[in-house]
Amino acid sequence: MAILTIDIGGSSVKSAIYTGELADRKQFYSPENLVKMQENLDEMIMYYLKKYDITAIAFSVPGIANQETGRVDGVSSLRYIHDFDFIAYFKETYQRPIYFENDANSACKAEVHLGIAGDVKNALFMVIGTGVGGTIISNGQIQPGEHAYGGEFGMMLVDGRRELSELGSAVHMARKYSKLKRKEYTGEEVFALAEAGEVDAVTATEELYHYLALGIYNMQYTIDPEYIVLGGGITKKADLLDHLYRKLAEIMDYGQRCPIMPKIRIAKFGNDANLIGAALTAEGK
Numbered sequence: 001m002a003i004l005t006i007d008i009g010g011s012s013v014k015s016a017i018y019t020g021e022l023a024d025r026k027q028f029y030s031p032e033n034l035v036k037m038q039e040n041l042d043e044m045i046m047y048y049l050k051k052y053d054i055t056a057i058a059f060s061v062p063g064i065a066n067q068e069t070g071r072v073d074g075v076s077s078l079r080y081i082h083d084f085d086f087i088a089y090f091k092e093t094y095q096r097p098i099y100f101e102n103d104a105n106s107a108c109k110a111e112v113h114l115g116i117a118g119d120v121k122n123a124l125f126m127v128i129g130t131g132v133g134g135t136i137i138s139n140g141q142i143q144p145g146e147h148a149y150g151g152e153f154g155m156m157l158v159d160g161r162r163e164l165s166e167l168g169s170a171v172h173m174a175r176k177y178s179k180l181k182r183k184e185y186t187g188e189e190v191f192a193l194a195e196a197g198e199v200d201a202v203t204a205t206e207e208l209y210h211y212l213a214l215g216i217y218n219m220q221y222t223i224d225p226e227y228i229v230l231g232g233g234i235t236k237k238a239d240l241l242d243h244l245y246r247k248l249a250e251i252m253d254y255g256q257r258c259p260i261m262p263k264i265r266i267a268k269f270g271n272d273a274n275l276i277g278a279a280l281t282a283e284g285k
Helices: 034-051 086-094 103-113 170-181 187-195 199-223 240-251 270-282
Strands: 002-008 012-018 022-029 054-061 098-102 123-128 132-138 227-231 264-266
Touching: 002 034, 002 103, 002 270, 012 034, 012 270, 022 034, 022 270, 034 054, 034 086, 054 086, 054 103, 054 270, 086 098, 098 103, 098 270, 103 123, 103 132, 103 227, 103 270, 123 199, 132 199, 170 187, 170 199, 187 199, 199 227, 199 240, 240 264
Parallel strands: 002 054, 054 098, 123 227, 227 264
Antiparallel strands: 002 012, 012 022, 123 132
């Protein structure tokens, strides 16, 4: 059974064929409007349909995958995707079973069923990309909450007015740094400049580490998970955990002595987790 799996993100859209593993990957940058997004997705899907016997199409989406209405609810960096009859469009156009799941839940499924979290009953998944998303696992089950906003960690206010999705995102860090320098930089470039000692880059990355650690601290003492699992592109940074534990140690000295240092794991599948998890959704997991 070949499943076409597609991960729609705030910065890019990735795709692959899933038959127990990922193959024939493709990618395009997320456009600025819905019309262009539909055109790009249709072109991508037709490429695969001409090459493979596709039994289902599965999507990982930003926001809440409303299984009753077939729409993507909530908020995300792709605002236009929430004004679209998502499932109806693709089902009518391609006459195949269509599945969709929240991006963080997709990543969580991949790590629980096939990755690093199969042995954990109570955990938090924190996916760091253009924004910050997440999933709460309690007794081995995803807990969406009363309004399906459970795990929307990016909406946490971490400096009184600004959200973790802004202050804890390397994408937003790079945009802020680029504005300061009047030149475009990627997150990877800002990290490299910081390692070389460039003062403004050091300030930018230190702020990022601080707010990520602050979010992790708040989640640990609110939900008290066994582990917090981090996913997303930033986890490719080899010394990420060193910086987060350094900042956590500082934060835990602010006030009363805190007895629990959060235990952090890096997701096994990295940026592939959403693609794998969406395919697992199509398999009924």
